[in-house]
Amino acid sequence: MKYDVVVVGAGPAGSSVAKRCAQHSLSVLVAEKRQEVGVYKRCGEGLSNNAVKRLGLKIPKNCIRQKIRGAHIYAPNGKCVEIEYKGSEGYVLERKMFDKWLAEEAVRAGATIRAKTNAVELLKDGRKISGILASTMEGMESIEANVVVAADGVESEMARKAGLYKAKNPMLVDSGFQYEMCGIDIEPNVIELFVGNEIASRGYCWIFPKGKDVANVGVGILGNSTQTAKHYLDRFIESKENLRKGSVLEVNAGCVPVGGFLKNMVSNGLVAVGDAANQVNPLHGGGIAESITAGIIAGNVIKKAHDKRDFTARILSEYNNIWWKERGNSLKKVEKVREMFEKMSDEKMNRLADVLQGEDLYDLAHGKNIIKLAKILVKYKAKAFF
Ligand SMILES: Cc1cc2nc3c(=O)[nH]c(=O)nc-3n(C[C@H](O)[C@H](O)[C@H](O)COP(=O)(O)OP(=O)(O)OC[C@H]3O[C@@H](n4cnc5c(N)ncnc54)[C@H](O)[C@@H]3O)c2cc1C
Known part of the structure; x- marks a missing residue:
């Protein structure tokens, strides 16, 4: 079967574009390489209420671990600057549930999602991308589509194979390392950020609470640092009496694109969204809301291309224009x-x-x-x- 759209990756970007395309009555298949959507997480799971409102998300209760009323940002000398989220609390999510919910929403809108389906190559018809070659539980499979969406995250092979970039600039990629910890003393409704080159080389450590004694405790540092992110995190935890005694329930590691926005995120028959297109806030590294926003914009542009039966980069490039106007220009300032x-x-x-x-x-x-x-x-x- 040939689909209107094949999406590679069922993260927030992929599920959002799939949902929007399905809402426009397009046939959509999402290929997800992992055996379970949302597992394992590579995220501090923070999401602001402003983003939730802007996106009109009605997040089910089981996806929210903790409501947050503000942030404490600590300078290297320990001085604390407090941010109160006046009347607009934030959230620490349970990404395993949240990503599954986004995927379920896409399926309910009419998309099909297939876990354990790993896109290994782009199919081409002349100069146009015409689908993916995927490794599935049944063997190798060619899946054809008018448009392929590269929503395969920060390590995106699909965007690279489509020629959108050769390799990521290590100066624009943070290394993240995080423990989900239990048995620690924290303020449950405040996120805490610790900045300073000694604490985290050109980055910061964070405590994102998931309850009264549970939190994501992590660090993000610039990719070219001489010490590993784990080194900084272990030293940070050791220096804090309220954290030192905690147990580690989960270890997460991953990269975060922190800049290098792409002028062009499309090619003939392909659109890149989310981390695959470096769409992350370069200051705090938040990418959930940016991925969903880009997914919605991409879905609307793909529908227009479908109506014109024209899937060339010229038509799909409207996505570049809208994204830069709505998000890119202000993210560039950040x-x-x-x-x-x-x-x-x-x-x-x-x-x-x-x-x-x-x-x-x-x-x-x-x-x-x-x-x-x-x-x-x-x-x-x-x-x-x-
Ligand atoms: C340590 C850390 C902490 C973070 N903390 C926060 C935070 O607190 N708040 C926030 O907003 N953001 C945070 N982020 C960033 C956030 O996690 C990402 O921006 C967000 O997940 C991007 O969504 P995405 O859909 O683009 O990519 P992803 O969520 O990475 O999803 C990509 C999907 O594609 C799949 N995939 C990849 N390759 C293939 C393939 N070949 N075939 C099929 N499927 C494939 C993957 O399995 C994955 O499911 C953090 C990131 C890190 C690393």
């Missing part, structure tokens, strides 16, 4: 903020913690009010920070 932080010494970060309020940091993470922030820094004679 990338600049990240570059600025990367150059800062611990001493400068300590001084910054003295002049910035929690809401300023919140704005920085969303690429907002950068001019207002520049004025604050000038007022406090903090220009030397940059």
Whole structure:
């Protein structure tokens, strides 16, 4: 059977594009290489309520482990800047349930999902991508489609094989390492972030609570650091009395693209979404909401291509235009903020913690009010920070 759309990967990006295409009455198959959607997780599982509202998600209770009322951000010297999520709490999810729920929503809209179906090659018809070759439980299978969606995550082979990029720039990829821990003392409704080059080389450590004594405790560091992410995390945990005594229930590791947005995310017969297209907030590394947003945009553009019976890059490139207008331009500003932080010494970060309020940091993470922030820094004679 030939499908209108074959999606590679049933993460948030893949399930979202599949759902949107199915809602447009297109025939959709999602190939997922793992034997179970959502397992294992590679994520701190944080999601802001602003994103939930923007996307109109009605997340079932069983996908939410903890509601969050704010964040505490600790400078290298321990000074805490507090962010209160005024009337708009955030969430720490249970990704194993959340990813499955997104996949179920796609199936309910009419898509088909096949676990243990590993896309190993792109099929081509002349200069157009025309499907995938997949390794399945029954053997190798060619699956044809008018459009292939590369939603295969940060290590995306499909986007690379389609020629969207050769290799990721290691300076724009963070290494993440995380333990889900139990038996620790934490504030259950506040996420905690610890910045500083000693703590986490050009990155940060986090505690994302999943209950009163359970949390994702992790670290993200720049990919070219001399020490491993595990080294930084173990040292961080050892330095905290409230964490040291905890048990490790789960170990997660993975990469996070933190910049390098692609001008072009399409080719003839192919669209890349989510981590496969580096669509992650470069400052905090959050990619769940960005993946879902991109999936929805891509689904709408694929429907238009379907109506025109034209699946060339020229038609599909409307996805580039919409994504850059809706997300890319503001994420590009956040990338600049990240570059600025990367150059800062611990001493400068300590001084910054003295002049910035929690809401300023919140704005920085969303690429907002950068001019207002520049004025604050000038007022406090903090220009030397940059
Ligand atoms: C340590 C860490 C912590 C993070 N914390 C957060 C956080 O707190 N909040 C947040 O918003 N984001 C976080 N992120 C980022 C977030 O996890 C990703 O941005 C998000 O999962 C991207 O969704 P996706 O659908 O693009 O990719 P993925 O979720 O990676 O899904 C890709 C899917 O494709 C499948 N696949 C891959 N190759 C193939 C193939 N050849 N054939 C078939 N299937 C294939 C994979 O099995 C997977 O299911 C974190 C990431 C890391 C590594």
